Amino acid sequence: MPGRSKPLPVVLPARMSLTENAFDDLEIAVFDFPFQDAIDRFTHQLKGLLNKKRLEWWKYPPYRLLNHAIVACSPTVVHGFEKYGSKKDPIRRMLAIGKIIRDDRGQVIGSSLQYPSEQQITELILIWVQIWGQQKWLKKIITGKGKMIWDELLTGLEDKPQTQWYKISPTTFLNDLYAEKGLAFNAVPSLLSTLLHDKTFTIADREVKWRKAQNSSNRLCVVSQPLPISFMRKSGFKESAEEGFFSYKLEFQVQTQAGRDKPWIYAFLHCQRYAEKKLTHNQRWNDITILLGMNRQRMDGWEIDSTLVRLKAKRSITQGDWLEQLPVLLEEFGARSLVSPVEIYANPQNFWKNKNLDDEYYVIHTEGYKYGRSTHKVQTGFGLAEQSEVIDRTCCDLLQGVLEPDRPFEPDRSLKSLPPALWTFENLSESPPLMNAQKAKKQGLTNEQRYEVRDRETHQKRRQQQCIPAKAVERVLRGKSLTILIIYQEQDTCDAIYQQLRETFLLNEEDSFPDRITIIRKPILDLQLCQHLDVGDLNPAFRYKSPSSRPDGFDDQWHKAIQKGHREKRDAWRGFLQTIKIEEKIIQDSCCVAFIERSEEPTSREEFHEDQGIKKSIREACDREGILSQMIRGVQWKTDEETKDKERILRPADKGRTHNAVQDLIIRQLGVLYDPPNTIYQQIGIPEQQARELDVVAFALIKKQIGVTYALAVRLRASGEVDVLLPEKTEWMPYPEAGYKLGQIFADARPYFNNGKMRNESPVSLKSNTLVKFVEDTLIQKLERPTIAIIEAENWRNQGAWEQLKNDRLSQALDRLELREVYKRDDSELNNLLAVVRLRTGDETPQYITNRETWQKDGDRLSRDLYELSGFVERSDNEVFHYFSIGRLPSTIKGYQHIKGREDPYKIEDAGGVPFKHSQAIEMLPFFVRPDFQTEENLKTLCRVPHYLRFSPAWTMGNIVLPYPMHLGEQLIQDRLCILGVTE
Template identity: 40%
Template sequence: MPKKNSSPVALPARMDLAIDSLSDMRIVVLKFPFSKEVQDFCRDIQQVLRSNAKVYAPYRQLNNAILACTSTLTYGFESSMPIDYIPQRQALAVGKSMESIATPAQIYQLIYIWAKNWTTQFLNKQANKDEFRSVCDRFLAAIERIPSDWQWEYIQPETLIKDINTQNGLGYQAIPSLLVSLLHEQTCTISSGAREQTIVWRKVQGDGSTKIGLHLVSQPFKATYYIDDSDDEKEGFFAYRLDFYLQTQAGRLNSAGHLKPWIFVNLSCQRYAHEPLVKNNHGRDISILMGMNKARLDEYPIDSTLVRLTVENNASKPWQEQLPDVLTAFKARPLVSPIDILNDPIKFGNLDYIDNWKQDEYYIVHAEGYGYRQESQKGRGHGHSIKTGFSLKERADIINQIIQLLDGILIPDRSMECDVPTPSGKKLPLAMSDYESHRTSLNPSEIKKNAQTEGEKETYIKAEQIIVASAIKPSFDRKRIYILIIYQERHTRELVRQQLHKAFLIKEDDDFPAHINVIDIFIDNSHLLEKLTVSGLPSINKDFDKEIDKQHYLKRKEWQAFIQEKIVHVVNDKSNSDLFAIIEIGTSNLKGVHPRQSIRGAVREACVLENINSQMLQTVKQKEKENSTDDASYTKATEGRVLNAVLDLTLRQTGALYGMPSEIYKVAGISEEIAQQLDVIGFCRIKKNNYIGNTPFQYAVAVRLSATGMVDVLLPNQKQWLPYSQSGLAIGKLFHQARKKDADSLDRVQMKGGHLVKFVADVLSQHLEHPTIALIEADVWRNEGSKDDRAWFQLKNEYLLAQRDILDFSHVTGHTTYQRDDEKFVNLLGVIRLRTNQETPQYVPNRETWNEDKETSDFTKLSGFIDKTVSELLHYFSVGRIPDTQKKTQHTTNNRELYKKDLGAANIAYKHQQMVEILPFFVHHDFQTEDKLKALCRVPHLLRTSPAFTRGNISRPYPMHLGIESIEDLLCILDLD
């Protein structure tokens, strides 16, 4: 942090593009020539199959095969959704020259062989063989000749830069990919004192499941560090990863009135496996980067670009989409077997960066949850030895080098100025405090600071306990809270009770507050904790899904019966109480057990049907004390895990705050009169793909935080707000019905764009009872849906400036375009749009320029920054404080200067908070001065706190956080967790 009286700044890693700087670069596209023929074939085959199941073309197989044969494309025939909503597939290539790009004739050869290979799966059908042959022959005849006018089409980079939404938004992938291609095989050197590190950049195709665009990685680096004094050494391999993102900003326009692009530069750490992979993540494929040092097909162009391929996650672990079969049909050089790569990564990857490496390269990209073993080790393996993240100095130095390499192309943005300081210490509103701050306040040294006599000390302690007890209260007119500890192992019950006492800041022999009843319920039937029984994992069991559904039903009924039997004896006034339970569910992540065999969803569903909010907890075990001099019964990690569960149940699931939000609103600059009445409503949405058929799960709620701290939830299709603790039960019961395939319930959990925007319009026009600030994320809400089923397009950057004083619900049934003076919205002070993740830039604190040699440090307090790029709209950026869980040794001056490859730095998990963009629109006339606009923005900024969250700041404001977590809790009922 800077010295006390200086004002902190944040230098965002976003760059302007110099005019005409890419004029000598090339962008070319090649449209897929047989879209209609493929569509007709899918339709005809479906008819011959006499099935309602739709037939889809294996385009992913084609694209993977093309990239495995020629690495000079940016991506293959990927789908895009044009403005007119007619799907289109086209390949993209970028660079200084197009001479090394595969010709249309070469690509056509691969398309035809792929199509022919695709038809063979139907020709092998036993029934209707002649019908299948007729359809297949007709399809192959239709694509037998290459179209005469089929060529790569040239697009000038300037065309995309001047209007980023032209060509169906192609520039969002093409422009960043151009920058990547400029840096391909370029080097840069970072140094500090006597240390120097040279980085060689290399293109990579694809980004996870999107498969579009390019990014950069460095050569692999080996990092070694000592973990104890006996020279017990760990090592691991990593690479610097650099992504360019093209983003726009509402109101930032060029001379032609189009959105002017920003380029975000994003640095991250990519880790590679070097030991056998013995544990991977269920349900997720394995990513492997493949580099060719010899053409897979003669005369097909290649370069040193790495191609992302995927391995299926099952027992046999083949390449995804039967890729070897297609390559065999191409008569191409085969890929190495994935099993061989996974069993010996160091043999197939050039991890030591050897100059004369001749064979293909394969790099297993590490993901959280992977386990590795050395030859001498057994079991489930250990995690990766390198932690993610970088020091801020390393981020600044690498980005500065990138700017130098792209001199004349990228123009760095200026730093942002800090808003008013966030209150701290005794000025901090109680509603912004967390459990850790109250626990710390009862340390002997803190008590001594605030109280002298024994009587004063007792009064001081009692005051803290009252704050906590008052926060955790029943909803509305209910009188009591029951907390049920449902356990089988004694240690689980013992530690949960210990941590419950800690949560209420009382001693273990003290009584809980009068309105809190804590009751132990012993699980006397061990079958309740047994995993869902199946006859084999999905790789060998075609009935796995059916067996899981049946076992889930049986387990849920069994738990319901158990709960009904036990609770009737211990809860006397069930209808007049809020019920919460911490439930032991055994141990997860067992070898040979699929995650879907977990009983979590069945137990949660049983609790919901019995009107109990629940928190699952894995069995607690005592610490092994053979080699330990510590007298504690449980490890710090185990105690922390249980405390987190207790805090989530008692604080987050009750929607508690330690004080009244009205105090936060006054600190933000809201007048006292409005602050005492102000509601903050957050719209919360979760989407999960591949739910049922091709319709994803999508569900949304509105959460209202009142000035007094009361939290209510409005569900779609309902007219009354529910208390937060009761809304989770209502959502859970809806999910229960959806699991039973109830048609109405399925429709309600598969919301489309039109459903989403109507929900927002209804809430804002019909359900505001007091002065209100509404919060909504830009992501998905602005573009979900189809041409006739749109969400809220007004939230897009291209519309928000011109429409800043209206609510455009003209496309919503029962609504229109509302003006600011419409009497329906007299209580709406403003709508605030939020953006996060890749839509906001990385940053470095306390530097005015990237080459400034100045010490950097994470912000120790929640910090707000004013962006003055667009004068007509206020863009406010919120940055969270450094997490309390970050080791103090990691935040010393010396460690903040380390590079990832420095001795010891690989073991330091630098984690820097992201920026959150806060943008108000449809602002009430009384709030349209600069000071009052800032006050509106500070409300969601200061609400990025939660009493149960002690690891820095939550990413969303508190009411949105509550809504998202509530839905997330219940996804296990639908097997979507």
């Protein structure tokens, strides 16, 4: 009797709808900044005095200081004066939310809606402006030629406030998310968090109590109390008993979806960790976030509640204070002072909830914090069962009648019989299975001989498959030879790279590298090449201070010194590389790549600032010389005494770093695929002729706060060749060539980069109209064969100004392309374009639970991560087709889900040491679809192409988020950011 086939999994998204009566018992109040005209007039006049079109970012009014002071005195507000509205018409406003209080008979007896009065805020603003005026650069101006405009500002602040608090009905947002300048996107999550405040639920026989907390996104979330856990941490073959604390953090987000009128509410569960032992190091040197809870008023007349408010402290652990001048502002205002952060770091748990404390403080742990010699013991994330139960207890029980859960997604059944997507190095290098011990015994083999058999099989398999990486590299180089430089300081590093190169090409001990691949090893004899940039007598420690605290003229002197040091270092490296080319007779027509060993930088901030790093100089020198580069720190080998063996063994962490470096340069930076993608296109439904010719064009756009906005297009051909189109160029170029060409463009943009910002006229700060033109020209003029175009929604609709990608617009324009002009589907110039597939990622797609059709009825069904890259179709009343792609089980938790009885452990019980990380769902929406692909099955086929391309030969942990050509494009840009001086 044939066995029953295993049912395909369904996926239940953690998204809900709001009911009509969701916010009946809630209230909202809004207060717009009362003196915006006076502040704007002063900053405009200040620009005139300084003869500048714009001020440096740190010279604008310090609104963050004001907002921190407001929430430090009044936790009853969601946030201080934050920006709302568009860039053209922004407004700063404060938000407060409360809940109506009823008696046992349902009669209204009060409200928790509390906020400071207009007069209280006005008094604080006046003191805030005066403290701003004490900054050294500004004080010099306003006591001199700017005194008149300063006095005018102060006089304006003494007038009656121009605005006042006003209430908004929360039901407004049920019908119009964009009312009140998009306030709903912050207000609705805060309303839901307010409903959960002080509510409790039980999980694993432990009571959890929700508490409102300010989130980094200017909205409220809820967090649990710190929950203690004990667990066994496994490291290698050893286990050690550990204990620690974590907190459930649940945040809500409002999201729209193309073709749906009502909003979705996404529920995201996170693991929040606090510093619980003495904090000793802040290795990433970032500002420190501390949650503050008040048990006593900080200021007479200012109402408080138990909301945790979010404050920032300076980077230093030993000398740090609250960010900017918050203690000074509170003191001038007459408010009760805060505890010094240094005192909190010394013993964090002493400042957790305690009835004897006026204030509670919780230092949010971030990667890079250290506690003595250790890091935080508790790992992040939750298993799917625990995640499911917390969301179930909260959204379905505590918020019953407020939220209605969504239906599950159905699996794409046609994927069931398909082969895996293209190979990764993990697939390629996997050893044959070890012979079963019982079978070996029957064959008369000893245990040692059993392993010898596998070694011989591995040797033979590698010999048979050596052609795969060799042909793959040959394919992308298109007739060019490959020269690999290993430029090193220590022989150990050179040996490690060489060993991993042999592994990459599956070479056995007796094998040579493939023809047309040359390895050149060059030691760095001039160690000055590896020294950080010289800044003369300037003290790097000043660079860590806030701009307003640095000596007069320091920034200009520092910038000139860094630029001079960079030019000298770059030229020295170019000379060194040119010498290597001449000595080794590297031909012009060879593709040249280089591994370069970098020194560790000094740890003292009196000796070194990250601006002095030389990665930018080396990368630019290599790109100027047409060399692709990968930098690596020195490595160590285990000694004979440690291994008790004659053979040296690379330390595991160093082996991993070296392996990743080699895979990145030889596989990713060359754009290698082990197998042409046309081998799967026909199997997933693309007609045979089109499958042999199909191009996939992905548009990559990177936007950085420093002012960089840059885009390019990557074309993956059915043959496996990868090309790139840059906005500055008119023709496609091979991916390896595009790397150093792009580096030269970024290097030419360096003069536009000053004091941490890129000027708008630079060649890497593309305007919206330029980006739209680039997409239009590519789709109209540069498609040579049948093509599927892929574009990511968030950056392109916002920075790229492709308005059609917005949900409300796209649902009304599925059969058009609305760029600079409107194109219809029957335009002959677009006949090669089969479709455009829009992707949404990150917070725009929901968390999910597997194997569940409802949250409550299927509680006994096992939830576990998907073992394969899986596709799902949304079945709803929405007429727009949506496809969801979810990656396979990440290797970080693979072991736990393969061991019986530990398939889905709860962190609250014994999984504190498990680093859960589940693959995110990627939404794919095809539009502008050619008529012959408009059936539902063909829409699935179009989405399966980017779905199956969510892999990289160089990546072994799981699946990459974006399809391979888009991933290549974004990485190409990311690699060149360092040239501008952007730190790692």
